[in-house]
Amino acid sequence: MNAVSSKWLASIQIPDPIVLSVVIPVYNERPVLPILYERLRRVLDPLQIAYELVMVDDGSRDGSGQYLVDLATAASSVKAVRLSRNFGKEAALTAGLAQAEGEAVIVLDADLQDPPELIPDMLQAWRAGADVVCMRRRSRAGETAFKKLSAHLFYRLLNRISDVDIPADTGDFRLMSRQAVDAINQLPERNRYMKGLFAWVGLPTHFIEYDRAPRAAGASKWDFLGLLTLAFEGITSFSIAPLRLSMGAGVITALAGIVFGLWIAVKTLILGNPVQGYPSLISIMTVLGGVQLISIGLLGEYVGKAYFEAKQRPVYLIRDVVHNRALRHESSPEKSQFHVASR
Known part of the structure; x- marks a missing residue:
C-alpha cells in the first residue's frame, strides 16, 4: 500500500x-x-x-x-x-x-x-x-x-x-x-x-x-372515545376473558329462564293462576336479546382481528x-x- x-x-x-x-x-x-x-x-x-x-x-x-x-x-x-x-x-x-x-x-x-x-x-x-x-x-x-x-x-x-x-x-x-x-x-x-x-x-x-x-x-x-377504543384494544389483544364473560352471561341467562319457567308451571298447577306475564315476557326477551347481541359483538371483535391479521x-x-x-x-x-x- x-x-x-x-x-x-x-x-x-x-x-x-x-x-x-x-x-x-x-x-x-x-x-x-x-x-x-x-x-x-x-x-x-x-x-x-x-x-x-x-x-x-x-x-x-x-x-x-x-x-x-x-x-x-x-x-x-x-x-x-x-x-x-x-x-x-x-x-x-x-x-x-x-x-x-x-x-x-x-x-x-x-x-x-x-x-x-x-x-x-x-x-x-x-x-x-x-x-x-x-x-x-x-x-x-x-x-x-x-x-x-x-x-x-x-x-x-x-x-x-x-x-x-x-x-x-x-x-x-x-x-x-x-x-x-x-x-x-x-x-x-x-x-x-x-x-x-x-x-x-x-x-x-x-x-x-x-x-x-x-x-x-x-x-x-x-x-374519551379514543382512550376507550385503546383500552378495548388492549383487553382484546391480550385476553379472551370477554368471550368467557359473554359465555357466562349466556349460561346465567339460560338458567334464569329455566327457573322462571318452572316457577310459572308450578304456580299454575298448584294455584291455578292463569299465565299472564306480558310485561315479564317482554323483559325476558329484551334481556336475552341484549345478551345475544353483546356476545355476537364480542365474537365479531375477535373474528375481525383474525380477519385483519389474515390479510397481512x-x-x-x-x-x-x-x-x-x-x-x-x-x-x-x-x-x-x-x-x-x-x-
Missing part, C-alpha cells in the same frame, strides 16, 4: 456506534417540537455519547412533518420518519423502533409530560444490567380526576384478566435494550397494543417512579426517511421515497 492510500484511509472518519436512540411519535405537535428538541439537547449533549432522535411524523396536518424534515437536514442527530398517512400511535411507535439503531432505545411522547431529564437515570439502570427500564407514574399533573381514576382501574383490570403481567401506572415511556427492541421488531401481528407487547417480551426490568408533568404546549389528541397488510407505510448523515461522516443525505415496511 502506497503512502497516498495510507493517508486517504487515515482521513476517513468512521462514526461512533449509536449508543442511544430516542423514538418519538409525533402527530400535530408543531408548537411543542422546538421545546422538545432543545430540552433533549440539554440532556443528551452532556452525556458525551452518540445518540439519535428518531422522530416519526404520523401524518400530521399542522406542519410538524416539514419541521422534522428541516430539523433532520440541519442536525445530524435527528432522523425524520414521515408516514404516508395517519396510522395511529401504535403504528408510529412500531415504525420508530424499526428505524432505531441504538444499543439502548427510549420511547418518549412529544408532549413532554414525560420529562427527558430522567434519561440519565434510565441509562444508569440499563448499564447496571436492566434490559427494560419502566417509568412508573407516581402522579399525573394536568389530568382530570376521572382520567386518573379510569387509568388506575383499567391497568388493574387488564392485569387481572391478562396472561401477561402488564406493569400498572406505566405508559410508553421506557428504555429497552437492543435485545428487547429486536424481539419486538420480530412480532408480526397487525393489531398492536404496544404496552402489552413491551411486557410480553419480558427480560430483566427495573422500575423508576416519577411525577408526570402537564403538557409543555398544545392540546392532547386523545379524547403492513402496519404502516413510510413516505420518506430524512437523515443528514453528511454532518456525521463522509456520506450523502439519506432520503428514500415511499419505502414500504411490514412492521
Whole structure:
C-alpha cells in the first residue's frame, strides 16, 4: 500500500456506534417540537455519547412533518420518519423502533409530560444490567380526576384478566435494550397494543417512579372515545376473558329462564293462576336479546382481528426517511421515497 492510500484511509472518519436512540411519535405537535428538541439537547449533549432522535411524523396536518424534515437536514442527530398517512400511535411507535439503531432505545411522547431529564437515570439502570427500564407514574399533573381514576382501574383490570403481567401506572415511556427492541421488531401481528407487547417480551426490568408533568404546549389528541377504543384494544389483544364473560352471561341467562319457567308451571298447577306475564315476557326477551347481541359483538371483535391479521397488510407505510448523515461522516443525505415496511 502506497503512502497516498495510507493517508486517504487515515482521513476517513468512521462514526461512533449509536449508543442511544430516542423514538418519538409525533402527530400535530408543531408548537411543542422546538421545546422538545432543545430540552433533549440539554440532556443528551452532556452525556458525551452518540445518540439519535428518531422522530416519526404520523401524518400530521399542522406542519410538524416539514419541521422534522428541516430539523433532520440541519442536525445530524435527528432522523425524520414521515408516514404516508395517519396510522395511529401504535403504528408510529412500531415504525420508530424499526428505524432505531441504538444499543439502548427510549420511547418518549412529544408532549413532554414525560420529562427527558430522567434519561440519565434510565441509562444508569440499563448499564447496571436492566434490559427494560419502566417509568412508573407516581402522579399525573394536568389530568382530570376521572382520567386518573379510569387509568388506575383499567391497568388493574387488564392485569387481572391478562396472561401477561402488564406493569400498572406505566405508559410508553421506557428504555429497552437492543435485545428487547429486536424481539419486538420480530412480532408480526397487525393489531398492536404496544404496552402489552413491551411486557410480553419480558427480560430483566427495573422500575423508576416519577411525577408526570402537564403538557409543555398544545392540546392532547386523545379524547374519551379514543382512550376507550385503546383500552378495548388492549383487553382484546391480550385476553379472551370477554368471550368467557359473554359465555357466562349466556349460561346465567339460560338458567334464569329455566327457573322462571318452572316457577310459572308450578304456580299454575298448584294455584291455578292463569299465565299472564306480558310485561315479564317482554323483559325476558329484551334481556336475552341484549345478551345475544353483546356476545355476537364480542365474537365479531375477535373474528375481525383474525380477519385483519389474515390479510397481512403492513402496519404502516413510510413516505420518506430524512437523515443528514453528511454532518456525521463522509456520506450523502439519506432520503428514500415511499419505502414500504411490514412492521
